Amino acid sequence: MATIGIDLGTTNSCAAVVEGGKPAIIHNAEGSRTTPSVVAFTKDGERLVGATACRQAAINPERTISSVKRHMGTDWRASIDGKRFTPQEISAMILRKLRRDAEAFLGQEVTQAVITVPAYFNDMQRQATKDAGRIAGLEVLRIINEPTSAALAYGLDNGDPQKVMVYDLGGGTFDVSIIEIGEGVIEVLATAGDNHLGGDDFDERIADYLFGVFKRESGVDASRDSAAAQRVREAARQAKEELSSMETARVNLPFLAQGASGPLHLEAQVTRSEFNRMTADLVERTEGPVSQALNDAGIAASELGSVLLVGGSTRIPAVQDKVRSLTGKEPSSSINPDECVAVGAAIQGATLAGSSTGLVKANSILLLDVTPLSxxxxxxxxxxxxxxxxxxxxxxxxxxxxxxxxxxxxxxxxxxxxxxxxxxxxxxxxxxxxxxxxxxxxxxxxxxxxxxxxxxxxxxxxxxxxxxxxxxxxxxxxxxxxxSDEEIDRAIRDAEAYAAQDATRRDAMEVHAEAARLVQEVDAALAKSGKQLEKEEKKQVKADSNALRKLLSKKTEKLEEADIAAIRSAKEQLDRSSEHVRSLG
The missing domain is CATH 2.60.34.10 (Substrate Binding Domain Of DNAk; Chain A, domain 1)
Incomplete structure (x- = not known):
């Protein structure tokens, strides 16, 4: 029985399988190699998944759900006809279609899969993905990270040991991983990312621009009409894709709204330079994770053997230029950014299932992934x-x-x-x-x-x-x-923003704890051996102890550098004056 690999994407999903020792992309029922990650509910209760859901989105926007991956592991719910659906349930509908298409493609039942997730997915999001697979009737043999899967697909055709960077900018998430490919071993050295950065954000910038053009020309805010807004967002996505190969994209949406004098149409154009300006900050946001991943891996960009671009959003020319400037390397074109993740998952699936023919041998590949946060x-x-x-x-x-x-x-x-x-x-x-x-x-x-x-x-x-x-x-x-993904992103940002403040606080805690221990030790020694001390010596020790105890009365979170220095000085004084009494105790 075949084990399939699934790239459950924000915008599109893809499935693959290893046949005769070679990975192959599974074509869906519509004959396509990828399936839109879109689910729709018709008014008569039918559920549509993939291309059929996309085709009716403009006339049924309230009952059409896309980019559900961004909600995985949260308490978000979709309410349809009085029923609330979790992200896992919506994702399971997509997985179920991928499973059915795989069964038709292979001519056999499919019950096992390896499913990929962004490297920066947390525990809850990973478990939610496993739950979605289970709801879809799949035994999820392994959850693996998308960059690792891409490196696995790349590594089988590029056998030389090397360190590679996987720059994965998909529809909803951004990951960067530094991966070492050896003989039969794919080891992740470091990973970083942003769970809320992807192609959806680039689409939204163009959509906002188009909404603005239409409002200036017609006085109508199309974003307030869900059907019109859906058409604009779809046009924005198409314009983005066109601008990857053309300098200008033209948008023509007839009958977008109804005005006092009749129907209103949207005609606009977006140049690549305008698109680059409106999305420059999104491209810039990828620089931080790249630097963090390189630093955590302990290597320089010059030590990379190759840079792999994964995810459809890496087709944006400005993104490719950013990668070149960050790494000094021309990105590899040896893997398909839309399909390589599913291919790697299929290879891992065949390994876990014990395939022993051709390219993949049972237990021949060792994947060593990492945990994204401490x-x-x-x-x-x-x-x-x-x-x-x-x-x-x-x-x-x-x-x-x-x-x-x-x-x-x-x-x-x-x-x-x-x-x-x-x-x-x-x-x-x-x-x-x-x-x-x-x-x-x-x-x-x-x-x-x-x-x-x-x-x-x-x-x-x-x-x-x-x-x-x-x-x-x-x-x-x-x-x-x-x-949540927002909390993970904030945890990293806070760690960097408050590094100096954290160092002061930790120093305060350590000094406070050491001083408190010394006061307790001196008190115990005085109680036990105080009668053996000269009156003046005992008086001095008590005075020093009280002085330090007074400084320790201030809460540690309110201690500033001057307070820490005063406690340290008073501690040193008590340490000297009490040396004799502590030796007696």
């Missing part, structure tokens, strides 16, 4: 203690021993965090659970082992075990606790 635990003082660094190779199994902060604790709360900030409250809490039944003991005595497991699909499980009693508790991070 994972931490909240520890004493609200610090985010890093457990798994971002860009760590998957799958991950990592354990670390923690202990209790207070005496005779019988339970601890495990707060799992995702993000790059050093303080817990500045990151996203993606799951909490409580480990109970800890043996009563002084603070610092219990040994609590916390384990992070991330599988090859990027799904996270966290467990905690009290080594003294064997009590264990675990959590698989569920839909309610995962980060």
């Amino acid at each position: 994972l931490s635990l909240e520890t004493v003082g609200g610090v985010a203690t890093r457990i798994v660094e971002r860009n760590t190779t998957l799958p991950v199994h990592y354990s670390q021993i923690f202990t209790t902060a207070a005496a005779f604790q019988t339970s601890v709360e495990i707060n799992v965090l995702q993000g790059e900030r050093p303080m817990a409250r500045d990151n996203k809490s993606i799951g909490k659970f409580r480990l109970k039944g800890i043996k009563r003991a002084p603070a610092g005595v219990p040994q609590i082992e916390v384990t992070f497991d991330i599988d090859a699909n990027g799904i996270l499980t966290v467990s905690a075990e009290d080594k003294g009693t064997g009590k264990e508790q675990s959590i698989t991070i569920d839909e309610s606790g995962r980060m």
Whole structure:
């Protein structure tokens, strides 16, 4: 039984299969190699998917759904005839069509698939994609990242070991990955991206321009009429595509609206230079992730063997120019940007299914992907203690021993965090659970082992075990606790914007904690051995201790650099004056 590879895209989706050892694109029922990711509901209850849904969108815009991928993993719902559909359910309708078309193409039942997702999809979005596959009647053997899949498709025809950059600008998302291709190994070194940047945004800029032209000429705001707006947006998409090969695109939409004197028509033209100006900031937004991915991978652009362009939006000339300026390389033209992701998924599917003929051999290809954001635990003082660094190779199994902060604790709360900030409250809490039944003991005595497991699909499980009693508790991070794409993007931006502030705060926490420990130690030593001290020495130690205790009364989040310096100075003074009493204690 064949295992298919599916590129479930924002704008278009594509399916592929390995036959006779070679990957092949699956043609859909309409004879096309790609299927629009559009679902529509007719008034008599029929569901349309793909090209048929696109053809009726202008006259049925309220019941036509596109770009649902941008809503994966969120609480967004589409309300049709009183029924609310989740993004998973809408995506499953697209997957079900791809499955049916594959069965017709292959002449056999299809029940297994490898489905791709943007590299920057979080846990919730990945799980939502798996759920969509299951709703569509597919056993999802693996969720793999789109850039990794593209590199896999490229690597089989370009066998020389090399490092490649995959620049993936699709309809709704942007990913960039640095990938090392070796003999039978595809290893992701680093990934970065923007989950809300893609061809849809470029379309919207042209659409806004066309709305403006029509309003200036007719006085009518076509964006307020859903049917007219749908026609304008479709024309904008076509104009964008034309401008990839032409200097001017002409838009002619007759009978777009009705005016006081009769029907109103839209006639306009968009030049490539105008398009470049109105989308310059979108192209510029790709520079940050490219620089971050190169830095995280620890390589310079000059060390890249090739740059692969993936996604239909990379056909935009200004995007290609940006890639050339960022990397100093001419992008490779050896892969089809619309089909390579599905091809790579099919190759991985054939490997997982145990195919052993021709180009693909059972277990012959090893994919080593990475986790896009760091994972931490909240520890004493609200610090985010890093457990798994971002860009760590998957799958991950990592354990670390923690202990209790207070005496005779019988339970601890495990707060799992995702993000790059050093303080817990500045990151996203993606799951909490409580480990109970800890043996009563002084603070610092219990040994609590916390384990992070991330599988090859990027799904996270966290467990905690009290080594003294064997009590264990675990959590698989569920839909309610995962980060949204906006939160992921904000986590990275915040980490960069507040790097200096974070350093000061961490310094304050460390100095405050050290000083508090010294005060406690001195108090205990005075209580135990104070009678052995000279009166003046005891008086000095108490004065220094009180001075430091007073400085510590200010909350750590309000400490400024001057406060930190004062605490550090007072701590050093107490450290010197109390050396004798602490030696007695």
